[in-house]
Amino acid sequence: MATTHARAAARLMISPSVILLLGWMLIPLGMTLYFSVLRYNLLMPGDNPFVGIENYQYFLTDPAFTAALINTLALVVGVLAVTIIGGTLLALLLDQPMWATGIWRILVIAPFFVMPTVSALVWKNMFMNPVNGLFAHLFKSLGLAPFDFLAQAPLFSIIWIVSWQWLPFATLILLTAMQSLDREQIEAAEMDGAGALSRFRHITIPHLGRAATVVVLIETIFLLSVFAEILVTTNGGPGNASTNLTYLVYAESLLRFDVGMGSAGGVVAIILANIVAIFLMRAIGKNLDA
Amino acid sequence: MGQITLKKVRKAFGDVEVIPPLDLQINDGEFVVFVGPSGCGKSTLLRLIAGLEDVSSGEIEIDGRPSAELPPAKRGLAMVFQSYALYPHMSVRKNIAFPMKMAKISQDEQNRRIEAAASALNLTEYLDRKPGQLSGGQRQRVAIGRAIVREPAAFLFDEPLSNLDAALRVGMRLEISELHKRLATTMIYVTHDQIEAMTMADKIVVLRAGRIEQVGAPLELYENPRNIFVAGFIGSPRMNFIEGPEAARHNAHTIGIRPEHIDVSATEGDWQGRIGVAEHLGSDTYFHIHDTGLAETVTVRASGEVTLRHGETVFLTPQAEKIHRFDNEGLKQ
Ligand SMILES: Nc1ncnc2c1ncn2[C@@H]1O[C@H](COP(=O)(O)OP(=O)(O)O)[C@@H](O)[C@H]1O
């Protein structure tokens, strides 16, 4: 296997897929970079002159950008907090011996299989609608004024909807981690005088660290680019209250037809995502070492 | 104090009775070994005493107090698990400190006990390592350290040496024996290895299918086994069992004779056979003798220099006073 010959052959064999993958990645990236330095607005046909970093200047100084940046981070952090904490509690519950465990598990996992657009629409129309939603009925039956979630707490509502979708994923990963915890460790802690809470805090939580890290890393990748849920519920509004970076890029390039500006936004989003990734790996990457 | 009394203790998992009602008295300061084949209920019995399993019926008294309502932590017992069950994310120091932290012992006292345990167990250099960075023997010592610092009324060991290699096992066996001499605390030790039982125990409890076959000091069991099971289980190599006319000649259904109680001669003796495999241990040689007409093989020990070879004919003479006679139910006559 390790002869020079075999290695050369191996490289040759995998080259088509590597080249395909690289092309798949590099060509769109290159084109985005290229468009981002052009004045390229579909509403103003003509030649597309090179304008350097003008698009970036406009994008970064746009008040919508700061708002979108904060919203993006709030969305990621909010959903992570809800799914990790909620997922741990649910996993703890599902780990208990109980009646019809299989059915409960399937029920808990189900939201993961619902498309983002569908689940967002269900939440928007069936739960959060201020006239017909279940929450409105609930509020009214309690004698309270209905609360218009999507208008009055748009970002919170979106965090809620996205958390609902990602909770099963976190629960599943944390549940498998919990089930891999050595029983003898728990028993040893029990003999050492640790009550249920101490055992959870000193044994279970550290044991879940690695799984939680995986959940955080994977979810972050997807949460930085939440889009469908915003599009079908609030359209980024009111104002910019629920616009994240992805939605801002969409608004620039497809609502205002400014391809140059949209591309610049895309590049900024890529850079930010990488900063977040580096930061995350620094902060919790050591959990992944054996 | 560490006196443990089991009264009619019974344990069943669902319909399966793993331990039929059983009585046992363990005195303060004793080193008691539960020995028996795999699956005979040794661990279950230990876990019942520890409180990790509930008894199905009967009572366990620790220092005269009924323990039924006491959770494991309140029984004052410390357990060393077969898998060591160290906390992988904590350093050795934190592992050892954990039971004291749970008991809210002052930091100074904690440090004092950790230092004492670490120096007794040769762990001082490793206090800041994680369990994953230690060898099997060191992990074993950490587990023992974690038990010692609690200053328990009794130690419970569940096959603590079974994951170690042979040389280390002998070393740890001695260390645990020395620990017992030094602390003079009650220890209950579970093993399937009769050599561990013989070398360490003050009192051996031989178990089969959850039932106590015999309780006694090691030599008592060796010299005076109550039945065929104990006779065959204690002693290495195993006792030879002979049935048929030769046994009838001794007025027994079965007779048993240990390999070390048979004299070997090239010229004369009561029994005649042909040498099969010879195991040379240096000090002793064990011969497996075939074609004696008594049993499939008869194992004998010849000490010192032996000139006998494979295939040769030998004569065997059992030492008359060392013959064990058993009736048709396997009980000693
Ligand atoms: N939690 C349990 N549920 C059902 N059966 C069990 C359980 N624990 C042990 N047993 C059974 O009890 C018997 C004794 O087990 P154990 O005490 O572990 O044996 P030993 O330690 O002597 O090898 C075995 O037959 C085992 O299958």
Ligand SMILES: [Mg+2]
């Ligand atoms: Mg066992």
